[in-house]
Amino acid sequence: EDKVVQSPLSLVVHEGDTVTLNCSYEVTNFRSLLWYKQEKKAPTFLFMLTSSGIEKKSGRLSSILDKKELFSILNITATQTGDSAVYLCAGGSQGNLIFGKGTKLSVKP
């Protein structure tokens, strides 16, 4: 059965800290790994990764995929209180996306 597992389940840091969120996957006919950010509403898209070893960056956020070890990480540097959210990882196959349960990040001032 396909599955996506995220760790840690929750994390509390202080502003300015750097965090790493983990996502491991077992997805049949794997094609892509996606990261979403969910605040109090709908998930919003962050990154889509399809190739190993190529880092994607957007401001203070970056992500990389390892297709050999079947995992991805999402890094956030110099965290801000606005980064507080649930971060969802999803594995994409031919059919659709399989979501992990998310990592809840709380950034304290």
Add this chain to the structure above:
Amino acid sequence: DARVTQTPRDKVTEMGQEVTMRCQPILGHNTVFWYRQTMMQGLELLAYFRNRAPLDDSGMPKDRFSAEMPDATLATLKIQPSEPRDSAVYFCASGFGGPNEQFFGPGTRLTVL
């Protein structure tokens, strides 16, 4: 600014009542997904359609849930009869299917008393 819309945004109903949720996908997207999100289970896929045809509804309790796409601009999710355990946020998302990005609507928060 194209976005997925969902109605209603909030619904409170009593056990046994019928609930219908509606979704308008982004114009041009050929795949529509219905998800349910709870604290315990996270985001669960209920059903999805490609080019209006149902492709997978294995995540849906068949005896009480039904999903349809009467046309390319409207997807519906119906629960009849509703039960307290159906209380959750129901998201609709649209995209081009497969491993590609999905765009989520704002969700319908359903509370069944």
